[in-house]
Amino acid sequence: MVGMYHNPQSARGAGENPFASFGQMGLAAAMPPETRARPELARADSTRARGCSGPAQFGLSRALPMIFARWLVCSAVALAGLAPVKAWDYETHRLICQLALSCLPTNFPAFIRAPAAQERIAFLGGEPDRWRNVPDLTLRHFNGPDHYFDTELAILCGFSPDTLPMFRYDFVVQLERARATQPDKFPPVNEAKNADRTQQLAGFLPWAITEQFGKVKSGFAYLKAYEEAGTAEEVSNAQQNIIYAMGVLAHYVGDATQPLHTTVHYNGWVGPNPRGYTTNTSFHRWIDGEYFLKVGMPDPALLRTRLRPARVLADPGRNGPPDVIFREVVKFVFAQHEQVEPLYRLEKAGKLTGEGALGREGKAMLEGQLVRAAQFLADLWYTAHATAPVDTYLRTQLQRRAAAGAAAVPAPK
Ligand SMILES: [Zn+2]
Numbered sequence: 001m002v003g004m005y006h007n008p009q010s011a012r013g014a015g016e017n018p019f020a021s022f023g024q025m026g027l028a029a030a031m032p033p034e035t036r037a038r039p040e041l042a043r044a045d046s047t048r049a050r051g052c053s054g055p056a057q058f059g060l061s062r063a064l065p066m067i068f069a070r071w072l073v074c075s076a077v078a079l080a081g082l083a084p085v086k087a088w089d090y091e092t093h094r095l096i097c098q099l100a101l102s103c104l105p106t107n108f109p110a111f112i113r114a115p116a117a118q119e120r121i122a123f124l125g126g127e128p129d130r131w132r133n134v135p136d137l138t139l140r141h142f143n144g145p146d147h148y149f150d151t152e153l154a155i156l157c158g159f160s161p162d163t164l165p166m167f168r169y170d171f172v173v174q175l176e177r178a179r180a181t182q183p184d185k186f187p188p189v190n191e192a193k194n195a196d197r198t199q200q201l202a203g204f205l206p207w208a209i210t211e212q213f214g215k216v217k218s219g220f221a222y223l224k225a226y227e228e229a230g231t232a233e234e235v236s237n238a239q240q241n242i243i244y245a246m247g248v249l250a251h252y253v254g255d256a257t258q259p260l261h262t263t264v265h266y267n268g269w270v271g272p273n274p275r276g277y278t279t280n281t282s283f284h285r286w287i288d289g290e291y292f293l294k295v296g297m298p299d300p301a302l303l304r305t306r307l308r309p310a311r312v313l314a315d316p317g318r319n320g321p322p323d324v325i326f327r328e329v330v331k332f333v334f335a336q337h338e339q340v341e342p343l344y345r346l347e348k349a350g351k352l353t354g355e356g357a358l359g360r361e362g363k364a365m366l367e368g369q370l371v372r373a374a375q376f377l378a379d380l381w382y383t384a385h386a387t388a389p390v391d392t393y394l395r396t397q398l399q400r401r402a403a404a405g406a407a408a409v410p411a412p413k
Helices: 063-077 089-104 115-124 125-134 137-147 151-156 166-180 205-229 232-256 284-293 301-306 325-337 340-350 363-387 392-403
Strands: 013-014 084-087
Touching: 063 284, 084 284, 089 115, 089 232, 089 284, 115 232, 125 137, 125 232, 137 205, 137 232, 151 325, 166 205, 205 232, 205 325, 205 363, 205 392, 232 325, 232 363, 284 363, 301 363, 325 363, 340 363
Parallel strands: none
Antiparallel strands: 013 084
Protein backbone atom coordinates (compact mmCIF):
# COMPACT_ATOMS: atom_id res chain seq x y z
CA MET A 1 0.00 0.00 0.00
CA VAL A 2 2.60 2.46 0.97
CA GLY A 3 4.45 1.78 -2.21
CA MET A 4 1.82 3.68 -4.10
CA TYR A 5 2.87 6.77 -2.25
CA HIS A 6 6.49 6.44 -3.12
CA ASN A 7 7.05 8.98 -5.75
CA PRO A 8 9.82 8.10 -8.09
CA GLN A 9 10.88 11.57 -8.93
CA SER A 10 12.78 12.88 -6.02
CA ALA A 11 15.11 15.78 -5.77
CA ARG A 12 17.54 13.37 -4.26
CA GLY A 13 19.02 10.59 -6.31
CA ALA A 14 20.36 7.75 -4.31
CA GLY A 15 23.56 6.67 -5.83
CA GLU A 16 25.32 3.40 -6.06
CA ASN A 17 27.46 4.85 -3.38
CA PRO A 18 31.08 3.87 -3.83
CA PHE A 19 31.35 3.51 -0.06
CA ALA A 20 28.41 1.21 0.13
CA SER A 21 28.92 -2.07 1.85
CA PHE A 22 25.90 -4.17 1.15
CA GLY A 23 25.84 -7.55 2.72
CA GLN A 24 26.88 -6.40 6.12
CA MET A 25 24.75 -6.94 9.15
CA GLY A 26 21.80 -4.80 10.05
CA LEU A 27 20.04 -2.90 7.35
CA ALA A 28 21.55 -4.86 4.57
CA ALA A 29 19.52 -7.81 5.68
CA ALA A 30 16.40 -5.86 6.43
CA MET A 31 16.21 -3.54 3.48
CA PRO A 32 14.92 -4.65 0.15
CA PRO A 33 17.56 -4.07 -2.46
CA GLU A 34 15.22 -3.11 -5.24
CA THR A 35 14.59 0.44 -6.20
CA ARG A 36 11.17 1.87 -6.74
CA ALA A 37 12.48 4.31 -9.27
CA ARG A 38 10.79 4.49 -12.59
CA PRO A 39 13.79 4.11 -14.83
CA GLU A 40 12.75 6.88 -17.16
CA LEU A 41 12.58 9.30 -14.30
CA ALA A 42 15.44 8.18 -12.15
CA ARG A 43 18.24 10.62 -12.18
CA ALA A 44 21.41 11.62 -10.51
CA ASP A 45 20.83 15.21 -9.77
CA SER A 46 21.18 14.97 -6.10
CA THR A 47 24.02 12.63 -5.60
CA ARG A 48 25.14 16.16 -5.45
CA ALA A 49 28.84 16.08 -5.59
CA ARG A 50 28.96 19.60 -4.42
CA GLY A 51 29.96 21.78 -1.60
CA CYS A 52 30.95 25.29 -0.81
CA SER A 53 34.47 25.17 0.44
CA GLY A 54 34.72 28.78 -0.46
CA PRO A 55 36.81 31.79 0.23
CA ALA A 56 38.34 32.83 3.48
CA GLN A 57 35.63 35.33 4.23
CA PHE A 58 33.28 32.44 4.79
CA GLY A 59 35.38 31.25 7.66
CA LEU A 60 35.93 27.74 6.45
CA SER A 61 37.58 25.23 8.62
CA ARG A 62 40.49 23.42 7.09
CA ALA A 63 39.27 19.97 7.86
CA LEU A 64 35.91 20.07 6.21
CA PRO A 65 37.05 20.91 2.69
CA MET A 66 39.53 18.07 2.84
CA ILE A 67 36.90 15.65 3.99
CA PHE A 68 34.47 16.94 1.50
CA ALA A 69 36.88 16.90 -1.37
CA ARG A 70 37.43 13.20 -0.85
CA TRP A 71 33.75 12.59 -0.86
CA LEU A 72 33.33 14.64 -3.99
CA VAL A 73 35.82 12.66 -5.94
CA CYS A 74 34.11 9.46 -4.99
CA SER A 75 30.61 10.76 -5.51
CA ALA A 76 31.49 11.83 -9.00
CA VAL A 77 31.89 8.16 -9.71
CA ALA A 78 28.50 7.48 -8.25
CA LEU A 79 26.37 9.32 -10.74
CA ALA A 80 25.02 6.31 -12.49
CA GLY A 81 22.28 3.88 -11.63
CA LEU A 82 20.56 6.03 -9.11
CA ALA A 83 17.47 5.38 -7.08
CA PRO A 84 15.54 8.43 -5.93
CA VAL A 85 14.74 9.01 -2.30
CA LYS A 86 12.35 11.29 -0.55
CA ALA A 87 11.18 12.20 2.92
CA TRP A 88 8.64 10.59 5.21
CA ASP A 89 6.04 8.58 3.37
CA TYR A 90 2.59 10.03 2.93
CA GLU A 91 1.18 8.15 5.91
CA THR A 92 3.77 9.72 8.17
CA HIS A 93 3.22 13.23 6.83
CA ARG A 94 -0.47 12.64 7.34
CA LEU A 95 0.05 11.59 10.94
CA ILE A 96 2.15 14.70 11.63
CA CYS A 97 -0.72 16.85 10.34
CA GLN A 98 -3.26 15.09 12.51
CA LEU A 99 -1.08 15.40 15.59
CA ALA A 100 -0.48 19.09 14.94
CA LEU A 101 -4.17 19.74 14.43
CA SER A 102 -4.89 18.06 17.75
CA CYS A 103 -2.90 20.60 19.71
CA LEU A 104 -4.34 23.79 18.25
CA PRO A 105 -6.01 25.73 21.07
CA THR A 106 -9.71 26.47 20.94
CA ASN A 107 -9.03 30.12 20.13
CA PHE A 108 -7.68 29.05 16.77
CA PRO A 109 -10.26 29.66 13.99
CA ALA A 110 -13.04 27.14 14.23
CA PHE A 111 -13.28 26.40 10.50
CA ILE A 112 -10.09 24.39 10.84
CA ARG A 113 -11.83 22.00 13.22
CA ALA A 114 -14.38 20.89 10.63
CA PRO A 115 -13.71 17.23 9.75
CA ALA A 116 -13.50 18.07 6.05
CA ALA A 117 -10.88 20.74 6.73
CA GLN A 118 -8.83 18.39 8.88
CA GLU A 119 -8.97 15.68 6.26
CA ARG A 120 -7.91 18.12 3.57
CA ILE A 121 -4.93 19.36 5.58
CA ALA A 122 -3.87 15.78 6.27
CA PHE A 123 -4.12 15.02 2.54
CA LEU A 124 -2.16 18.13 1.64
CA GLY A 125 0.62 17.03 3.99
CA GLY A 126 1.78 14.93 1.06
CA GLU A 127 1.25 17.53 -1.63
CA PRO A 128 4.79 18.74 -2.48
CA ASP A 129 5.87 15.14 -2.97
CA ARG A 130 3.07 14.71 -5.51
CA TRP A 131 4.64 17.49 -7.57
CA ARG A 132 7.44 15.08 -8.39
CA ASN A 133 5.21 13.02 -10.67
CA VAL A 134 5.89 14.90 -13.88
CA PRO A 135 9.19 15.34 -15.67
CA ASP A 136 8.82 19.10 -16.17
CA LEU A 137 12.23 20.50 -15.48
CA THR A 138 11.16 23.90 -14.23
CA LEU A 139 8.99 22.28 -11.59
CA ARG A 140 11.75 19.88 -10.64
CA HIS A 141 14.22 22.72 -10.36
CA PHE A 142 11.86 24.70 -8.17
CA ASN A 143 10.36 21.93 -6.09
CA GLY A 144 13.15 19.45 -5.49
CA PRO A 145 15.53 21.50 -3.35
CA ASP A 146 12.70 22.80 -1.17
CA HIS A 147 12.58 19.40 0.55
CA TYR A 148 16.05 19.29 2.04
CA PHE A 149 18.95 21.27 3.41
CA ASP A 150 22.56 20.19 3.50
CA THR A 151 23.47 21.63 6.84
CA GLU A 152 27.10 20.59 6.50
CA LEU A 153 27.46 22.75 3.39
CA ALA A 154 26.06 25.79 5.13
CA ILE A 155 28.47 25.22 8.01
CA LEU A 156 31.27 24.70 5.54
CA CYS A 157 30.49 28.12 4.14
CA GLY A 158 30.79 29.61 7.58
CA PHE A 159 27.10 30.06 8.24
CA SER A 160 25.49 29.42 11.61
CA PRO A 161 21.82 29.51 12.58
CA ASP A 162 22.38 33.18 13.41
CA THR A 163 23.99 34.15 10.14
CA LEU A 164 22.35 32.06 7.45
CA PRO A 165 20.88 34.60 5.00
CA MET A 166 17.17 35.19 5.45
CA PHE A 167 16.61 35.36 1.69
CA ARG A 168 17.03 32.22 -0.37
CA TYR A 169 18.55 34.01 -3.34
CA ASP A 170 21.11 35.70 -1.13
CA PHE A 171 22.16 32.23 -0.07
CA VAL A 172 22.42 31.15 -3.70
CA VAL A 173 24.53 34.18 -4.53
CA GLN A 174 26.89 33.50 -1.66
CA LEU A 175 27.25 29.87 -2.63
CA GLU A 176 28.01 30.86 -6.19
CA ARG A 177 30.47 33.50 -5.06
CA ALA A 178 32.34 30.90 -3.06
CA ARG A 179 32.29 28.55 -6.03
CA ALA A 180 33.66 31.22 -8.34
CA THR A 181 36.42 32.17 -5.94
CA GLN A 182 37.70 28.67 -5.38
CA PRO A 183 36.19 26.45 -8.03
CA ASP A 184 38.60 23.61 -7.31
CA LYS A 185 37.08 23.13 -3.91
CA PHE A 186 33.62 22.71 -5.27
CA PRO A 187 32.14 19.46 -6.37
CA PRO A 188 32.04 18.86 -10.06
CA VAL A 189 28.65 19.25 -11.65
CA ASN A 190 27.75 16.43 -13.96
CA GLU A 191 25.84 18.26 -16.64
CA ALA A 192 24.71 14.99 -18.18
CA LYS A 193 22.78 14.31 -15.00
CA ASN A 194 21.86 17.84 -14.13
CA ALA A 195 19.00 18.62 -16.45
CA ASP A 196 17.05 20.36 -13.73
CA ARG A 197 20.07 22.35 -12.53
CA THR A 198 19.86 21.34 -8.88
CA GLN A 199 23.31 19.83 -8.40
CA GLN A 200 24.77 23.23 -7.62
CA LEU A 201 22.31 23.81 -4.81
CA ALA A 202 22.37 22.86 -1.15
CA GLY A 203 18.63 22.69 -0.61
CA PHE A 204 16.20 25.35 0.55
CA LEU A 205 14.20 23.70 3.29
CA PRO A 206 14.53 26.54 5.86
CA TRP A 207 13.36 29.03 3.27
CA ALA A 208 10.57 26.78 2.00
CA ILE A 209 9.19 26.56 5.55
CA THR A 210 9.50 30.27 6.23
CA GLU A 211 8.05 31.34 2.90
CA GLN A 212 5.13 28.97 3.25
CA PHE A 213 4.56 30.25 6.78
CA GLY A 214 4.26 33.69 5.19
CA LYS A 215 1.54 32.42 2.87
CA VAL A 216 -0.46 31.04 5.80
CA LYS A 217 -0.08 34.36 7.60
CA SER A 218 -1.10 36.27 4.48
CA GLY A 219 -4.20 34.10 4.21
CA PHE A 220 -5.23 34.96 7.74
CA ALA A 221 -4.58 38.65 7.03
CA TYR A 222 -7.02 38.78 4.14
CA LEU A 223 -9.47 36.44 5.85
CA LYS A 224 -9.71 38.97 8.68
CA ALA A 225 -10.66 41.67 6.18
CA TYR A 226 -13.18 39.47 4.40
CA GLU A 227 -14.73 38.49 7.72
CA GLU A 228 -15.31 42.16 8.42
CA ALA A 229 -16.70 43.24 5.09
CA GLY A 230 -16.68 40.40 2.57
CA THR A 231 -19.32 38.06 1.25
CA ALA A 232 -19.84 34.54 2.56
CA GLU A 233 -18.27 33.22 -0.63
CA GLU A 234 -15.20 35.38 -0.17
CA VAL A 235 -14.80 34.23 3.42
CA SER A 236 -15.15 30.63 2.34
CA ASN A 237 -12.59 31.04 -0.44
CA ALA A 238 -10.14 32.64 1.94
CA GLN A 239 -10.61 29.79 4.39
CA GLN A 240 -9.99 27.23 1.67
CA ASN A 241 -6.78 29.01 0.71
CA ILE A 242 -5.58 28.93 4.30
CA ILE A 243 -6.32 25.22 4.54
CA TYR A 244 -4.26 24.66 1.43
CA ALA A 245 -1.36 26.77 2.66
CA MET A 246 -1.39 25.07 6.06
CA GLY A 247 -1.28 21.64 4.45
CA VAL A 248 1.67 22.49 2.24
CA LEU A 249 3.53 24.03 5.18
CA ALA A 250 2.99 20.78 7.05
CA HIS A 251 4.91 18.90 4.40
CA TYR A 252 8.07 20.94 4.70
CA VAL A 253 8.06 20.91 8.49
CA GLY A 254 7.67 17.15 8.35
CA ASP A 255 10.60 16.84 5.95
CA ALA A 256 12.79 18.79 8.34
CA THR A 257 12.32 16.19 11.04
CA GLN A 258 13.47 13.34 8.86
CA PRO A 259 17.13 13.76 9.87
CA LEU A 260 18.34 12.50 6.53
CA HIS A 261 16.81 15.58 4.91
CA THR A 262 19.23 17.82 6.73
CA THR A 263 22.50 16.24 5.70
CA VAL A 264 24.84 15.29 2.91
CA HIS A 265 24.67 11.80 4.40
CA TYR A 266 21.11 11.58 3.20
CA ASN A 267 21.28 8.08 1.88
CA GLY A 268 24.06 6.24 3.58
CA TRP A 269 27.24 7.75 4.97
CA VAL A 270 29.55 9.32 2.42
CA GLY A 271 33.20 10.19 2.61
CA PRO A 272 35.48 9.29 5.51
CA ASN A 273 33.65 6.93 7.77
CA PRO A 274 35.78 6.18 10.82
CA ARG A 275 32.82 5.02 12.88
CA GLY A 276 31.71 2.61 10.23
CA TYR A 277 28.19 3.86 9.66
CA THR A 278 26.06 2.25 7.03
CA THR A 279 26.60 3.25 3.43
CA ASN A 280 23.54 1.35 2.33
CA THR A 281 21.71 3.38 -0.27
CA SER A 282 18.39 1.99 0.87
CA PHE A 283 18.77 3.69 4.23
CA HIS A 284 16.78 6.76 3.31
CA ARG A 285 13.69 5.01 2.12
CA TRP A 286 13.93 2.58 4.99
CA ILE A 287 13.64 5.48 7.41
CA ASP A 288 11.03 7.24 5.28
CA GLY A 289 8.46 4.57 5.85
CA GLU A 290 9.60 1.00 5.40
CA TYR A 291 10.75 0.73 9.01
CA PHE A 292 7.36 1.88 10.27
CA LEU A 293 5.75 -0.59 7.89
CA LYS A 294 7.75 -3.37 9.48
CA VAL A 295 7.34 -2.41 13.12
CA GLY A 296 3.93 -0.73 12.88
CA MET A 297 2.91 2.88 12.68
CA PRO A 298 3.16 4.91 15.89
CA ASP A 299 0.11 5.09 18.11
CA PRO A 300 -1.35 8.58 17.57
CA ALA A 301 -2.99 8.63 20.98
CA LEU A 302 0.31 8.00 22.71
CA LEU A 303 2.13 10.64 20.69
CA ARG A 304 -0.63 13.14 21.39
CA THR A 305 0.10 12.92 25.11
CA ARG A 306 3.54 14.37 24.41
CA LEU A 307 2.22 17.54 22.79
CA ARG A 308 1.38 20.79 24.49
CA PRO A 309 -1.07 23.39 23.17
CA ALA A 310 0.38 25.42 20.34
CA ARG A 311 1.83 28.79 21.23
CA VAL A 312 3.29 31.85 19.52
CA LEU A 313 6.87 31.21 18.50
CA ALA A 314 7.81 34.83 17.97
CA ASP A 315 6.11 38.05 17.04
CA PRO A 316 8.26 40.75 15.49
CA GLY A 317 5.34 43.12 15.21
CA ARG A 318 5.74 45.89 12.70
CA ASN A 319 9.09 47.16 13.93
CA GLY A 320 10.82 44.11 15.29
CA PRO A 321 13.59 42.13 13.63
CA PRO A 322 12.27 40.89 10.30
CA ASP A 323 13.90 37.52 10.57
CA VAL A 324 12.57 36.18 13.85
CA ILE A 325 10.52 33.41 12.27
CA PHE A 326 13.34 32.48 9.91
CA ARG A 327 15.71 32.21 12.88
CA GLU A 328 13.25 29.94 14.69
CA VAL A 329 13.00 27.78 11.60
CA VAL A 330 16.76 27.60 11.07
CA LYS A 331 17.29 26.74 14.70
CA PHE A 332 14.75 23.97 14.30
CA VAL A 333 16.38 22.58 11.16
CA PHE A 334 19.84 22.64 12.73
CA ALA A 335 18.42 20.82 15.76
CA GLN A 336 17.09 18.07 13.51
CA HIS A 337 20.49 17.85 11.88
CA GLU A 338 21.90 16.96 15.28
CA GLN A 339 19.87 13.78 15.06
CA VAL A 340 21.71 12.56 11.98
CA GLU A 341 24.55 10.82 13.74
CA PRO A 342 22.35 9.38 16.50
CA LEU A 343 20.25 7.87 13.74
CA TYR A 344 23.29 6.26 12.15
CA ARG A 345 24.38 5.02 15.57
CA LEU A 346 21.02 3.34 16.07
CA GLU A 347 21.42 1.62 12.75
CA LYS A 348 24.91 0.47 13.61
CA ALA A 349 23.65 -0.93 16.90
CA GLY A 350 21.05 -2.99 15.08
CA LYS A 351 18.17 -1.00 16.51
CA LEU A 352 16.60 -0.12 13.20
CA THR A 353 16.28 -3.53 11.61
CA GLY A 354 12.74 -4.03 12.86
CA GLU A 355 13.71 -7.56 13.82
CA GLY A 356 13.13 -8.65 17.39
CA ALA A 357 13.13 -6.44 20.46
CA LEU A 358 16.49 -4.90 19.62
CA GLY A 359 15.51 -4.08 16.08
CA ARG A 360 12.44 -2.22 17.29
CA GLU A 361 14.29 0.01 19.73
CA GLY A 362 14.91 2.66 17.09
CA LYS A 363 11.21 3.33 16.76
CA ALA A 364 11.19 5.59 19.79
CA MET A 365 13.66 7.98 18.23
CA LEU A 366 11.65 8.28 15.03
CA GLU A 367 8.46 8.77 17.02
CA GLY A 368 10.19 11.59 18.82
CA GLN A 369 10.88 13.22 15.48
CA LEU A 370 7.20 13.07 14.59
CA VAL A 371 6.33 14.74 17.88
CA ARG A 372 8.87 17.48 17.17
CA ALA A 373 7.36 18.00 13.73
CA ALA A 374 3.81 18.19 15.00
CA GLN A 375 4.66 20.59 17.81
CA PHE A 376 6.64 22.97 15.64
CA LEU A 377 4.03 22.83 12.90
CA ALA A 378 1.22 23.63 15.32
CA ASP A 379 3.26 26.51 16.72
CA LEU A 380 3.86 27.88 13.22
CA TRP A 381 0.18 27.65 12.30
CA TYR A 382 -0.80 29.29 15.55
CA THR A 383 1.81 32.02 15.16
CA ALA A 384 0.67 32.75 11.62
CA HIS A 385 -2.84 33.39 12.82
CA ALA A 386 -1.91 35.25 15.98
CA THR A 387 0.50 37.60 14.25
CA ALA A 388 -1.35 38.20 10.99
CA PRO A 389 -2.31 41.83 10.61
CA VAL A 390 -5.63 42.76 9.09
CA ASP A 391 -5.20 43.40 5.39
CA THR A 392 -6.03 47.08 5.64
CA TYR A 393 -5.83 47.74 1.92
CA LEU A 394 -8.40 45.04 1.26
CA ARG A 395 -10.55 46.20 4.14
CA THR A 396 -10.64 49.72 2.74
CA GLN A 397 -11.58 48.45 -0.69
CA LEU A 398 -14.33 46.28 0.75
CA GLN A 399 -15.66 49.17 2.79
CA ARG A 400 -15.77 51.36 -0.30
CA ARG A 401 -17.57 48.66 -2.17
CA ALA A 402 -20.15 48.35 0.58
CA ALA A 403 -20.58 52.11 0.77
CA ALA A 404 -21.20 52.31 -2.92
CA GLY A 405 -23.81 49.64 -2.64
CA ALA A 406 -21.97 47.68 -5.28
CA ALA A 407 -21.80 44.28 -3.73
CA ALA A 408 -21.96 42.68 -7.14
CA VAL A 409 -18.66 44.26 -8.16
CA PRO A 410 -15.85 41.74 -7.92
CA ALA A 411 -13.62 42.13 -4.93
CA PRO A 412 -10.48 44.09 -5.64
CA LYS A 413 -8.10 41.34 -4.64
ZN1 LIG B 1 9.28 16.21 0.82
